[in-house]
Amino acid sequence: MSTTTAPEAPVTHKEVQHIPSATIRFAGDSGDGMQLTGEQFTRTSALLGNDVSTFPDYPAEIRAPIGTLAGVSGFQVHFSSTDIFTPGDSLDALVVMNPAALKTNLTDLRKGGILIANVDNFEKRDNEMAGYEGNPLDSEVLEHTYQLFKVPMTKIVRESLKDTGMSQKEIDRCKNFFALGLVYWLYGRDMDATIRFLQQKFATKPEIIEANTKALRAGWNYGETTDAFASTFQIDKAKLPAGTYKNISGNVALAYGLMTAAKLSNKDLFLGSYPITPASDILHELSKFKNYGVRTFQAEDEIAAICSAIGAAYGGHMSITTSSGPGIALKGEAIGLALMLELPLLIINIQRGGPSTGLPTKTEQADLFQAICGRNGEAPVPVVACRSPADCFDVAQEAWRIAARFMTPVLLLSDGYIANGSEPWLIPDVTTLPKIEIKHPGPIENGEKFLPYKRDELLARPWALPGTKGLMHRIGGLEKQDVTGNVNYEPANHQHMVNTRAKKVENVALEIPLQEVEGPANGDLLVLSWGGTYGACKTAVEACLEQGLSVAHCHLRWMNPFPRNLEKILRSYKKVLIPELNLGQLRMFIRAKYLIDAQGLNKVQGKPFAVQEVINEIRKQLGLSSNGQPGREGTGAAVAALAGAGDSAG
Amino acid sequence: MSTATPAPAPLTAADFASDQDVRWCPGCGDYSILAQMKKVMPQLGIPRENIVFVSGIGCSSRFPYYMNTYGMHSIHGRAPAIATGLKSVRPDLQVWVITGDGDGLSIGGNHFIHTIRRNVDLRVIMFNNRIYGLTKGQYSPTSPLGKVTKSSPLGAIDNPLNPLSVAIGCEATFVARSIDVNIKHLGEVLKRAAEHKGTAFVEIYQNCNIFNDGAWEYASAKATKADTTIELEHGKPLIFGKNKDKGIRLNGTEPEIVELGKGINPDDLLFHDEKSPEPTLAYLLSRMRHPEFPEPIGVFRDVVAPQYDVELNRQIESARAKKGEGDLNALFNSGETWTVA
Numbered sequence: 001m002s003t004t005t006a007p008e009a010p011v012t013h014k015e016v017q018h019i020p021s022a023t024i025r026f027a028g029d030s031g032d033g034m035q036l037t038g039e040q041f042t043r044t045s046a047l048l049g050n051d052v053s054t055f056p057d058y059p060a061e062i063r064a065p066i067g068t069l070a071g072v073s074g075f076q077v078h079f080s081s082t083d084i085f086t087p088g089d090s091l092d093a094l095v096v097m098n099p100a101a102l103k104t105n106l107t108d109l110r111k112g113g114i115l116i117a118n119v120d121n122f123e124k125r126d127n128e129m130a131g132y133e134g135n136p137l138d139s140e141v142l143e144h145t146y147q148l149f150k151v152p153m154t155k156i157v158r159e160s161l162k163d164t165g166m167s168q169k170e171i172d173r174c175k176n177f178f179a180l181g182l183v184y185w186l187y188g189r190d191m192d193a194t195i196r197f198l199q200q201k202f203a204t205k206p207e208i209i210e211a212n213t214k215a216l217r218a219g220w221n222y223g224e225t226t227d228a229f230a231s232t233f234q235i236d237k238a239k240l241p242a243g244t245y246k247n248i249s250g251n252v253a254l255a256y257g258l259m260t261a262a263k264l265s266n267k268d269l270f271l272g273s274y275p276i277t278p279a280s281d282i283l284h285e286l287s288k289f290k291n292y293g294v295r296t297f298q299a300e301d302e303i304a305a306i307c308s309a310i311g312a313a314y315g316g317h318m319s320i321t322t323s324s325g326p327g328i329a330l331k332g333e334a335i336g337l338a339l340m341l342e343l344p345l346l347i348i349n350i351q352r353g354g355p356s357t358g359l360p361t362k363t364e365q366a367d368l369f370q371a372i373c374g375r376n377g378e379a380p381v382p383v384v385a386c387r388s389p390a391d392c393f394d395v396a397q398e399a400w401r402i403a404a405r406f407m408t409p410v411l412l413l414s415d416g417y418i419a420n421g422s423e424p425w426l427i428p429d430v431t432t433l434p435k436i437e438i439k440h441p442g443p444i445e446n447g448e449k450f451l452p453y454k455r456d457e458l459l460a461r462p463w464a465l466p467g468t469k470g471l472m473h474r475i476g477g478l479e480k481q482d483v484t485g486n487v488n489y490e491p492a493n494h495q496h497m498v499n500t501r502a503k504k505v506e507n508v509a510l511e512i513p514l515q516e517v518e519g520p521a522n523g524d525l526l527v528l529s530w531g532g533t534y535g536a537c538k539t540a541v542e543a544c545l546e547q548g549l550s551v552a553h554c555h556l557r558w559m560n561p562f563p564r565n566l567e568k569i570l571r572s573y574k575k576v577l578i579p580e581l582n583l584g585q586l587r588m589f590i591r592a593k594y595l596i597d598a599q600g601l602n603k604v605q606g607k608p609f610a611v612q613e614v615i616n617e618i619r620k621q622l623g624l625s626s627n628g629q630p631g632r633e634g635t636g637a638a639v640a641a642l643a644g645a646g647d648s649a650g
Numbered sequence: 651m652s653t654a655t656p657a658p659a660p661l662t663a664a665d666f667a668s669d670q671d672v673r674w675c676p677g678c679g680d681y682s683i684l685a686q687m688k689k690v691m692p693q694l695g696i697p698r699e700n701i702v703f704v705s706g707i708g709c710s711s712r713f714p715y716y717m718n719t720y721g722m723h724s725i726h727g728r729a730p731a732i733a734t735g736l737k738s739v740r741p742d743l744q745v746w747v748i749t750g751d752g753d754g755l756s757i758g759g760n761h762f763i764h765t766i767r768r769n770v771d772l773r774v775i776m777f778n779n780r781i782y783g784l785t786k787g788q789y790s791p792t793s794p795l796g797k798v799t800k801s802s803p804l805g806a807i808d809n810p811l812n813p814l815s816v817a818i819g820c821e822a823t824f825v826a827r828s829i830d831v832n833i834k835h836l837g838e839v840l841k842r843a844a845e846h847k848g849t850a851f852v853e854i855y856q857n858c859n860i861f862n863d864g865a866w867e868y869a870s871a872k873a874t875k876a877d878t879t880i881e882l883e884h885g886k887p888l889i890f891g892k893n894k895d896k897g898i899r900l901n902g903t904e905p906e907i908v909e910l911g912k913g914i915n916p917d918d919l920l921f922h923d924e925k926s927p928e929p930t931l932a933y934l935l936s937r938m939r940h941p942e943f944p945e946p947i948g949v950f951r952d953v954v955a956p957q958y959d960v961e962l963n964r965q966i967e968s969a970r971a972k973k974g975e976g977d978l979n980a981l982f983n984s985g986e987t988w989t990v991a
Binding site for chain 2: 475
């Protein structure tokens with residue numbers, strides 16, 4: 001166990017302003033290393049004791065043509081001295097490495113915010129690539145609306161590293177560390193964690209360590225020594241619950257949660273998977289942990305991925321398949337088989353923008369219909385959704401507990417925003433987590449007949465493992481007779497079995513916690529949310545409560561079945577608002593099930609909700625005027641002309 | 651244990667029959683294959699509870715219901731993928747895949763080739779009747795060109811697949827062929843397949859007497875089979891014919907039929923070598939088709955190669971030996987952490 005105490009920031013001689021929180025974004029070409037830069041800033045801020053929330057955003061193309069709008073990659077970090085739940089609506093500082101990054105990100109920078117531009121990349125050709133006539137940095141509007149800093153990053157880095165013997169191309173690759181060093185200076189961050197990272201990552205390449213460290217320090221020194229920057233900012237440690245933390249992304253938290261569930265149920269884990277964005281990181285992560293008994297199988301296709309997991313489940317392992325929407329579509333028939341076989345299985349969907357190939361690297365929550373309804377026949381499966389990166393750890397365990405208890409496939413929904421975003425995770429002590437009890441029937445030696453579909457009080461059938469003497473039995477996708485499991489086509493039996501499988505999934509509601517509400521137990525408006533919109537909805541409702549509005553927040557984890565007390569909660573408020581990154585999928589289920597006229601706030605732009613968007617809708621539903629536009633306060637038409645029309649990478 | 655338990659009575663074919671009525675059409679070739687399988691099973695010395703039959707969809711795929719072992723009747727074409735997952739986590743089980751020409755080569759073609767290239771320790775038994783039987787008579791990926799069926803009233807225009815050529819193209823480590831009515835031969839081939847380590851692929855010429863009766867008549871009829879088939883024997887020359895007077899000789903890279911005597915000795919013929927490391931000979935044999943050539947039956951290829959399931963579990967064991975059993979608390983607390991008091 002290596003616990004690092006928060007390092008002290010290096011000393012600046014300039015004025016220090018204390019602020020509660022800040023949101024910044026690094027934006028550049030997809031080859032500029034913006035994701036790495038953002039990750040480093042996040043790590044350092046977390047180690048410093050801030051609460052952090054991140055939003056990496058990158059194009060589907062690995063390397064779009066250099067300098068184009070399509071190739072812009074961004075990484076947003078919200079860091080704070082208080083508890084935070086979103087990566088922030090509008091930016092306090094924006095670093096742009098080229099004109100394309102300026103064009104696609106400028107609308108998100110608040111009026112008066114800090115804009116740092118690598119002026120060396122605003123040559124005539126660069127500007128034309130981004131569709132600018134002339135140099136946008138010369139615009140007076142820009143100068144007047146923001147605190148603009150034109151920094152010759154490329155020139156300074158070339159000068160700093162001229163004696164390293166590296167090629168110009170290699171030297172230019174260090175300029176993201178210059179930008180990082182400058183922003184570290186601006187927010188009073190220590191550089192040690194990043195230098196340690198370089199030393200570990202490039203242990204065999206000392207010249208790379210040296211060059212990047214030099215660039216990093218050059219950035220810091222630029223801030224400290226030039227007259228351009230008058231002051232720096234200090235953001236104190238957040239008051240988080242006591243314990244040891246680490247910064248964790250949703251996909252890693254999910255992988256850890258799955259491994260923990262396996263341990264708690266005394267099972268080895270099997271993952272059948274086929275690479276797909278944004279789910280592949282779970283496969284990468286789990287494939288590292290062979291000494292934890294984790295077997296990963298990279299299948300020939302999505303169907304083989306889930307089928308191999310079904311085979312492993314039949315063999316008695318904790319089995320999982322991971323994918324995203326298009327892959328889940330391919331797995332549909334096999335999910336039906338798993339529920340017919342009544343074997344435990346986790347099907348994990350890291351949702352992305354759809355339909356079809358859609359927006360592979362952007363977030364959306366439009367696969368709820370697919371999760372609940374996407375199979376032939378009456379084919380119910382429990383569906384559970386994660387709300388944040390760290391939450392993935394807990395949801396993975398709960399999903400497996402239900403799958404094993406009820407002998408059913410369970411669909412677990414995450415999304416690209418949760419999967420790639422990160423936040424501090426309070427590291428649990430695994431030995432104190434509740435065990436997941438799983439029983440398998442023992443051998444039958446007296447010739448008595450084994451009944452594979454004889455059910456317990458919650459309607460779960462026994463999990464009989466091949467290799468157990470006397471339990472030989474056959475299962476399959478054909479309708480089967482109750483109790484014996486033999487193939488059966490009788491009308492009354494089919495009705496009984498369809499009803500039984502439905503009732504079994506309804507029974508899951510008996511084993512999940514009752515729904516909780518944040519805010520008053522009744523009032524004018526309930527905001528009902530699910531999945532990755534948790535942070536935006538929670539923050540919006542808290543803001544509205546502070547303004548004295550009669551509003552509460554209810555966030556669902558179980559999407560099927562709903563918690564037993566949900567209807568009572570919904571009926572305790574005059575209005576129900578359901579914000580979703582789809583066209584109203586949860587809303588349709590709520591309306592259909594409870595005949596409640598829920599209202600929707602629906603957005604499908606490949607981006608999460610801004611808190612302000614939710615606040616505005618809450619106010620509108622309550623008949624109040626809105627109190628601000630997200631991220632665009634007063635920037636006006638002149639700035640809009642400099643910014644891309646909604647094609648933001650951020 | 652203080653006293654040795656008495657050895658249990660040896661199992662018989664009847665012990666491998668499940669309590670379910672067999673529901674194939676009377677006269678179906680599947681009955682003969684089922685009977686041979688039940689006969690072979692007791693000879694393997696594997697307890698019934700350690701055997702699993704996995705199938706897809708089609709007439710042949712009902713097979714697991716009729717065996718008193720563990721079994722799964724899954725979805726169309728996917729049995730090899732399910733069996734791969736099962737065998738990967740349960741190396742103690744003997745896993746059989748029962749499939750057909752449509753299930754295995756059409757809808758399940760992708761799993762078929764990838765299972766073979768991985769050399770997962772599975773026995774894949776393909777009942778090839780050159781027709782879709784369960785859906786009542788459409789042409790299959792092994793139906794010959796010009797085949798008139800319900801879905802090809804003017805004759806099939808897609809070139810058929812040769813199952814053995816496909817398997818050998820994927821470098822299958824065990825490849826064999828037999829015929830439903832040639833029961834002694836079929837039993838021996840199934841036994842050889844059972845004993846192989848790695849993917850054992852067996853094509854069985856199986857007659858569908860309802861939708862494609864007589865598709866293999868040339869290879870199964872007493873009057874013609876000696877001239878239309880050739881039994882492969884490892885290390886022996888390829889000789890066939892009622893009077894054992896014809897053989898296969900290589901002319902460059904092409905096989906040719908020659909008559910023995912008249913200056914041609916068995917030593918001049920092509921000798922079968924199922925252990926050849928390169929699949930070239932096995933492939934050449936798979937290309938010998940009726941009516942130009944007698945069609946080889948028996949074991950085409952039987953070689954040893956790394957198995958996916960074994961390697962997967964070896965990686966787990968060696969990681970555990972090297973790093974020790976994983977400790978989640980240690981993992982979670984590794985890397986960059988910070989403590990809030």
